[in-house]
Amino acid sequence: METNTAHLTKDGIRLYQADDFAGMAKAGALAAQILDNIAEHVVPGQTTGELDRLITQWVDEAGAVSATIGYKGYQHASCISVNHVVCHGIPGDKKLKDGDILNIDVTVIVDGWFGDTSRMYVAGNLPRKAERLIQVTHDALMKGIEAAKPGNTFGDIGHAIQLYAESHRMSVVRDFCGHGLGRVFHAPPNVLHYGRPGTGAVLEEGMFFTIEPMINLGRPETKVLGDDWTAVTRDKSLSAQFEHSIGITADGCEIFTLSPGGTFHPTYG
Numbered sequence: 546m547e548t549n550t551a552h553l554t555k556d557g558i559r560l561y562q563a564d565d566f567a568g569m570a571k572a573g574a575l576a577a578q579i580l581d582n583i584a585e586h587v588v589p590g591q592t593t594g595e596l597d598r599l600i601t602q603w604v605d606e607a608g609a610v611s612a613t614i615g616y617k618g619y620q621h622a623s624c625i626s627v628n629h630v631v632c633h634g635i636p637g638d639k640k641l642k643d644g645d646i647l648n649i650d651v652t653v654i655v656d657g658w659f660g661d662t663s664r665m666y667v668a669g670n671l672p673r674k675a676e677r678l679i680q681v682t683h684d685a686l687m688k689g690i691e692a693a694k695p696g697n698t699f700g701d702i703g704h705a706i707q708l709y710a711e712s713h714r715m716s717v718v719r720d721f722c723g724h725g726l727g728r729v730f731h732a733p734p735n736v737l738h739y740g741r742p743g744t745g746a747v748l749e750e751g752m753f754f755t756i757e758p759m760i761n762l763g764r765p766e767t768k769v770l771g772d773d774w775t776a777v778t779r780d781k782s783l784s785a786q787f788e789h790s791i792g793i794t795a796d797g798c799e800i801f802t803l804s805p806g807g808t809f810h811p812t813y814g
Contacts, residue, residue: 552751557733558725560751565658566792566799569727569753572609572660573790573801576653579603580664581806587666589643593625596649597636604653612652612659612730619774624650624663631759631767631776631784632721643669646679648786652730659726661755662802663788665811674762675783676812678715682760682785683810685709685717689738689756693791693798697748703740706758718759718784720767721776725754726790748793753801757788 552560561569579600586596601622604611611622626634626648627641634648641647650663665679688705707717723736734746738758763782770777778784787809791798803809 554746554749556746558746558752559727559732560749561727561753561792562751565727565753568656568658569660569790569792569801570799572653572655572658573662573803574660574805575607575609575655576651576660576662577802577804577809579651579653580649580662581804581808583649584666584808584811587641587647587668589641589645589669591641591668593627593634593636593639593641593647596625597621597623600649600651607653610654612654612661616730622651624648626650626784626786628783629778629781631718631761631778632786633774633776635772635774641668644672644675645669646671646675646783646785650786650788657728659728659730660802661726661730661788661790663757663786664809665785665787667811671812677713678760678762678783678785679811681710681713681715682758683787685758685760686756686787686789689758690789690791690798690800693748693756693793694796695748695750695793698743698745699734699736699748700740700744701742702756703737703745704742707739710758710760716761716763716765718761718765718767721759723755723757723788725752727753750793750795752793753790755788755790757786759784759786
């Protein structure tokens, strides 16, 4: 845990220095590159376990460390959440079918900095309903990022996401949220993907955190399966998620996890 309280806000949020942005950018770039690399392997008949094996190999080859292997007993370098799995899907022997959509979430540690990002993929042909869900989820994340600038609040970020998703008759998952990070995996604040404008802590230059909305085609409620890890939609509706790690700058924010190949969106749009 970080103990330097000299750079904590009154809300207990760490403020990082200008030099720290470079460390986060390097970690974020590796995580994003790995997600670029995995895209061509997401095909019908592929197993989620093989996708995770490749990700593990690439993390090792980069000389980095997986933040999730060993985290609360978890033994994989990624979470892979298919169709109605909201988050924390465990890779395994499940074979992807044509039309399956999936979120792949990777966190790496590079020189002590945590790079955390996730994005959506499709195996084979993208069904129309799923395409719409993926597009709205992607755009909701970007609306949240647009609101991430000094003087705004975390409620402004959540409100922007919620307003956009609900205007398209989709729902925002409330059981999971974004989080602070830096030289630790999870730290204050909790970044809610819903909320009222002007509420919550005020954004300040030097804050690092993730924004990672989970949007459902149906209702927002989730449940955790018997493995105490995998979260699914209660009504079995499709769910999608995109995640970026960002740092608040003097006049906006820097996205640390931009796709090097411009393939953050599964249709490369």
